[in-house]
Amino acid sequence: MKTTARIAVPIILVLAVSLFFQGHNLPGGGFIGGVLTTTAFVLVYVAYGLDYLEAGVLDREVDPGTGIFEHRSVTAYRRTFVLGLTIVVGSGLxxxxLGGSFLAQDYVILHDVPVYHEVELAxxxxxxxxxxxxxxxxxxxxxxVVGAE
Structure with missing residues (x-):
């Protein structure tokens, strides 16, 4: 499982980023990119355990006495959720x-971009x-939280 995770996780993350950036032209880029990113994290958790990111990747000490809601990773995930919700509401407002309607959108085309020549930013x-x-x-x-139970 660890070998499979080492191979599959980078591929899943690259695909997630690719689908995320297609989302401004096609529907659902943020959602499917988020689901694929979560899938990569789940593979890491299944292969290495919940504390692997803290201890193995970030080189932080894990306090075994803390509850799951006080775990650093869970706190970071909750903050990520709140930040995303703030961005969604802010983009609508x-x-x-700017004098338009709720969730009004616009775009700009950047010319002479290396490799791509033209990029449309929406x-x-x-x-x-x-x-x-x-x-x-x-x-x-x-x-x-469910995995810690």
């Missing part, structure tokens, strides 16, 4: 503040980022 990408953070934060909080 930005249209109202304001819907900000909304997709918020959705991505809500999905990742929410699902990882739920999975961490």
């Amino acid at each position: 930005a249209g109202l503040l 304001s819907a990408l900000v909304f997709d980022l918020g959705v991505y953070l809500v999905v990742v934060g929410g699902l990882l909080t739920i999975l961490s």
Whole structure:
């Protein structure tokens, strides 16, 4: 399982980023990117355990006496959820503040970009980022709490 996770996780994360950036042109980029990112984290948790990210990757000491709700990872996931929710609401209200309708969007085309030549940046990408953070934060909080039981 550990060998499979080492191979599959980077592939899943690259695919998640790719689908996320397609989302401003196609529907659902933030959601499916968030679900795939959560899938990568789940593979790491199944292969290495919940404390692997804290102890193995971030080189932090894990206090075994803390409850799951006080665990650093779960706290970070909850903050990610709140940040995503703030971005989603903020992107909706930005249209109202600029004199348009709720969730109004616009785009700009950047010319002479190396490799791509032209890149279209849509304001819907900000909304997709918020959705991505809500999905990742929410699902990882739920999975961490349920997995610790």
